[in-house]
Amino acid sequence: MSLPVNPPVEPMLARPADAIPEGDGWLYEPKWDGFRALVFRDGARLLIQSRDLKPLDRYFPELREPLLDALPERAVMDGEIVIAGPNGLDFDALLQRIHPAASRVALLAARTPASYVAWDLLAEGDEDLRSVPFAERRARLAAVLGRGRGGSVDAGLTDAQRSTAAPAIAAGRPSASAVLLTPATDDPAVAADWFARFEGAGLDGVVAKRLDGPYEPGRRAMVKIKHQRTADCAVAGFRWYRDAPGELVGSLLLGLYDDAGTLHHVGVTSSFTRDERRALAAELAPLREQALDGHPWAGWKAMEDEAARRGQRLPGTTSRWSRGRDPSWEPLRVERVCEVAYDHLQGDRFRHATTFRRWRPDRLPSQCRYDQLESTPPYELAQVFGTGQAEPSDPGPSPQ
Numbered sequence: 133m134s135l136p137v138n139p140p141v142e143p144m145l146a147r148p149a150d151a152i153p154e155g156d157g158w159l160y161e162p163k164w165d166g167f168r169a170l171v172f173r174d175g176a177r178l179l180i181q182s183r184d185l186k187p188l189d190r191y192f193p194e195l196r197e198p199l200l201d202a203l204p205e206r207a208v209m210d211g212e213i214v215i216a217g218p219n220g221l222d223f224d225a226l227l228q229r230i231h232p233a234a235s236r237v238a239l240l241a242a243r244t245p246a247s248y249v250a251w252d253l254l255a256e257g258d259e260d261l262r263s264v265p266f267a268e269r270r271a272r273l274a275a276v277l278g279r280g281r282g283g284s285v286d287a288g289l290t291d292a293q294r295s296t297a298a299p300a301i302a303a304g305r306p307s308a309s310a311v312l313l314t315p316a317t318d319d320p321a322v323a324a325d326w327f328a329r330f331e332g333a334g335l336d337g338v339v340a341k342r343l344d345g346p347y348e349p350g351r352r353a354m355v356k357i358k359h360q361r362t363a364d365c366a367v368a369g370f371r372w373y374r375d376a377p378g379e380l381v382g383s384l385l386l387g388l389y390d391d392a393g394t395l396h397h398v399g400v401t402s403s404f405t406r407d408e409r410r411a412l413a414a415e416l417a418p419l420r421e422q423a424l425d426g427h428p429w430a431g432w433k434a435m436e437d438e439a440a441r442r443g444q445r446l447p448g449t450t451s452r453w454s455r456g457r458d459p460s461w462e463p464l465r466v467e468r469v470c471e472v473a474y475d476h477l478q479g480d481r482f483r484h485a486t487t488f489r490r491w492r493p494d495r496l497p498s499q500c501r502y503d504q505l506e507s508t509p510p511y512e513l514a515q516v517f518g519t520g521q522a523e524p525s526d527p528g529p530s531p532q
Contacts, residue, residue, distance in 0.1 A: 133174040136260040137208045140185040142350035143168055144210070144252075146339055148505070149355045152323050153340050159270065160323035161316045163336040163356055164249050165221045166214035167494045171248070173203045180213075184496040188213070191229040194241040195248055195310060202277055202311040206257055209273070210347075211250035211314070221335065223490065230493045250277060251314040254347055262347040269347070270316065277313050318343075327357060352503065360473050362489060363388070363505055366395060366497035367468040368429060369461045370416060373409055380409035381416065385461055386472065386486065387428075389501045395428040399482035401472045416464060423463040430463070469495040477505060 133139065152160065168183040178196055180188040189196065192213060203209065215225040225244045231237055253273040254262055261269050317323060327338045337358040345353060365386035373380035383402035387395040404412065424430045472486035480502070 133172060133177055133179065135172060135174050135206055135208060135255055136258055137172075137255040137262065139170070139172050139179055139181050141170055141181070141208070141254070142185070143170060143183055144348050144354060145350065145352045146354035146356035147352035147503075148361075149340075149357055152320055152327065152338055152357050153355055154320045157343050158320070159266065159316050159318055159341050159343050160320065160326070161251055161314050161339045161341070162326050162330055163339045163358065164212040164214055164314070165223055165336045166212040166249070167226055169211060169213045169248065170254070171199055171203070171207075171209045171211070171250075173200065173205070173207050175205055176200075182494050184494060184499060190234065191231070191237055192241065192246050193238065194245045198310040199248060204256060204276060206255070207253065207276065208255040209250050209276075210252035210254060211248055213246050213248055215244050215246050217244070227491065227493065245310065247310045247312055249312050249314050251316075252347060262349070264346070265344045266341055266347070267343040274313055277311065327359075361475065361505075362471055362473050363486075364469050364471050364492055364495050364500050365398065365401075365486075366466050366500045367464060367470055368395065368397075368427070368466050369423075369463045370412075371400070371461050376409075379413060380406065381412040382409070383485070384412075384470065384488070386470075386482075387466070387497075387500065388505075389498065391501075391503075395466070396480060397429070398480065399474075399484075399486055401470070401486040401488045403485070403487045419464040419467060420462060421465075423465045427463050428466065466497045469493075469497055469500060 167188065169188055170181045172179040172181065178189070178199060180192065180195065180199075182188045195213070213226065215222045217225060222244070225240070226246070228240055229237060229246075231240075250273060251270075252266070253269045253276060254260075256272060256276065261272070315326075317326075323338050323340070326335075337356060340355040340357070342353075365388060367384050368387045369385040371382045371385070372378060373382035381404070383400040385397060386399050386401060388398045389395050469492040471489040471492050473489055474482045474484070474486045476483050
């Protein structure tokens with residue numbers, strides 16, 4: 133391809149927040165629950181790139197023609213691939229698409245066709261738009277997709293469309309087109325209403341973007357407000373179930389990377405039924421082969437003193453909570469990512485066991501970092517406990 137913005141491109145990311153930001157200069161969008169995807173078109177050539185910089189085209193063949201119809205001859209677009217089911221967005225249907233057999237993918241594409249929800253335009257023709265303010269990029273995207281500018285940042289959405297577009301998409305394909313422009317509003321009250329109402333349709337929450345902001349690949353330059361704290365974690369090992377070692381998986385050992393690239397043990401997830409534990413034992417068996425070769429925790433016993441000096445947590449160590457239980461663990465090649473729900477952090481790890489949500493085949497383990505987590509600014513804790521003098525305008529260094 134010969135575009136002003138060529139693949140691969142890291143997508144711009146979002147940092148978590150516990151409330152919808154208000155004030156001038158914000159645009160709010162529903163947060164879609166799908167596969168993040170950048171689309172590159174150069175004439176007849178089309179590439180759909182995943183968040184982890186891999187091609188997704190073979191898994192969603194039904195999107196090729198609609199995307200070629202929707203985009204100009206040369207363009208780059210950012211958005212999300214979703215599948216709408218009878219009860220809202222169906223993430224499991226997306227997971228089923230990551231299949232090695234083309235015949236299976238084709239069958240699923242016909243049975244549960246995907247849609248592409250667009251929200252940003254990175255390039256058009258010979259122009260690299262990443263440095264252009266988002267308000268202009270959004271308006272140009274709306275024009276590209278044939279929605280018209282509409283004279284507002286809502287890019288042509290009427291009040292009725294603004295209130296019903298996302299639920300309609302989540303309830304089923306809203307039109308003959310598989311390429312859709314995400315609803316948007318500059319009214320925080322409308323965004324709060326979306327946040328309250330759209331969860332039942334399978335949407336994750338709300339994303340807030342600065343209208344004057346550039347597109348910043350790889351940076352958490354947007355704000356996301358979700359209904360529940362979740363984290364994508366690298367799965368680096370597991371423990372056997374207490375009464376069925378060798379048959380049932382008891383818990384998965386979770387890891388997050390710090391800025392230096394060190395994988396820290398941050399907790400476990402063990403919310404599985406007995407049947408799921410048995411299935412996990414079989415599913416993870418291939419990842420046990422040669423798992424210690426290059427494993428970041430391979431020499432944890434020898435490294436224990438050094439890890440303690442650096443403040444790194446390692447799996448399998450005895451604690452006052454162990455109560456005599458076997459702390460041994462089985463290593464896995466660090467190739468899988470899972471999403472877990474958690475309540476809060478204590479220091480640099482999850483305070484309680486997490487709840488397994490789903491596998492994330494669209495994520496790389498190296499992308500599972502601390503900077504995705506919500507954290508309490510130091511000045512908040514200092515004020516609550518009556519210690520320290522840090523001011524809100526200078527919260528001090530991040531604990532990550």
